[in-house]
Amino acid sequence: MSEKVIVIYSGGMDSYTVLNHAIKQGFDVYALTFDYGQRHVKEIEYAKNACKDLGIQHKIVDISAINSIISGSSLTDEIEVPEGHYESDNMKQTVVPNRNMILLSMAVGYAVSLDATKVFYGAHSGDHAIYPDCRPEFVQKMQDVCAIANYEPVDIVVPYINNTKIEILTDGLKMGLDYSKTWTCYNGREKACGKCGACQERLEAFELNQQTDPLEYES
Amino acid sequence: MSEKVIVIYSGGMDSYTVLNHAIKQGFDVYALTFDYGQRHVKEIEYAKNACKDLGIQHKIVDISAINSIISGSSLTDEIEVPEGHYESDNMKQTVVPNRNMILLSMAVGYAVSLDATKVFYGAHSGDHAIYPDCRPEFVQKMQDVCAIANYEPVDIVVPYINNTKIEILTDGLKMGLDYSKTWTCYNGREKACGKCGACQERLEAFELNQQTDPLEYES
Secondary structure, three states, X not given: OOOEEEEEOOOOHHHXXXXXXXXXXXXXXXXXXXXXXXXXXXXXXXXXXXXXXHOOEEEEEEOHHHHXXXXXXXXXXXXXXXXXXXXXHHHHHHOOOOHHHHHHHHHHHHHHHHOOOEEEOOOOHHHOOOOHHHOHHHHHHHHHHHOOOOOOOOEEEOOOOOOOHHHHHHHHHHOOOOHHHOOOOOOOOOOEOOOEXXXXXXXXXXXXXXXXXXXXXXX | OOOEEEEEOOOOHXXXXXXXXXXXXXXXXXXXXXXXXXXXXXXXXXXXHHHHHHOOEXXXXXXXXXXXXXXXXXXXXXXXXXXXXXXOHHHHHHXXXXXXXXXXXXXXXXXXXXXXXXXXXXXXXHHOOOOHHHOHHHHHHHHHHHOOXXXXXXXXXXXXXXXXXXXXXXXXXXXXXXXXXXXXOOOOOOOEOOOEHHHHHHHHHHHHOOOOOOOOEOO
16 A cells, blocks of 8 residues: 655645646645635636546645634735736735645644645745745744654655746646646636736746646636 | 734633733733634633633634544544543543644734734643643744744743643632633533543642632532
8 A cells, every 4th residue: 555645735736746746656645725715716626626637535625714813815815916926025915824834734634634644735946035934944844843743743745845836847747747727827717817926927937848838818 | 012912722721821821921812712623612602701701802713624634533523532531541532633733823823914923822741641742842843933934933832831730720720710711521511521531630630729620510
């Protein structure tokens, strides 16, 4: 029997690549999606369909109740989604306080319940500037605490922590992944907007990989 | 304006003591109660009333959705609550995988949202043997990660980490606290059962403080 692992999987392109990376390493993969009342609930539909296609276990956990205590992000609050590139200052509005620790702590609880040994998640170097909880230092300290928080240690694995979003896509394309099965846009309309920070980063990654994004865009 | 702090407050006697300890230190206290589908939902009613009496802010967050991924505890599952003293082996059934990391991570998110600087919680030395996430080593490593997980550091404060439940009660009695405002029993019947591990520990603490528990018991 192969080793069980949890993959935190949003339905976006980075975590889709991490998911497939873990499957290709031969792990028995359990995908875990959190619904924290984000606007791009379409990501969750994409996540569901992708797990069905891959034939892997998938749990969706609704943690939107925490929005009553955690605020400050345009991804969950009723304020405008900022347009423009992630590196702009206004993209700091997309920070959900302590998000990754919250998601990782629940994923680790799931791992302990299943006797899984690892939790994979998809932070990458492009996030470092904006999100403190995507930095290697954060990952290291989470690994330290997750090693001793339960009777059995759980490892936090962040395969692309030192890679850019562009390099993640390069790896995924090498694996032959079909990115039309992933959703990235912060606006949950029928087609991706092409204008929000998430869309712009995604389009840039395809451009720099000299590939066309198979997803349909509004403009 | 005084410094804002979060206190994780279950409605039980230890966290009631921590809550009052924080108030007496002059902090602007925000009490935070998690409903994770535990049997002793009566604790939450006690928590609500106590915060009303103290005139402090109180949030209750329903995180019972995580029970779909986290199991193994008789506090949330439909298996018998074990009788007997906590130190017995069967009390290990009361372990919720990764519980304190999950609760602390959400409390830290709340702290960041409010510009609060600290999160108080009520682990004590009597828990060390059974619960890995009540040990000083766990607290230290959580402090390390919470110092860097967000733009502003949040401190994890565990005032009774090196005290027994008996000593917590001693401190609370010194503060003049009325423990009839706290609920401990794992069975949520009208009166406390007096037999479960939680009741036995509580009764023992009162006995060793040469005081009578003001709470009503079945037997």
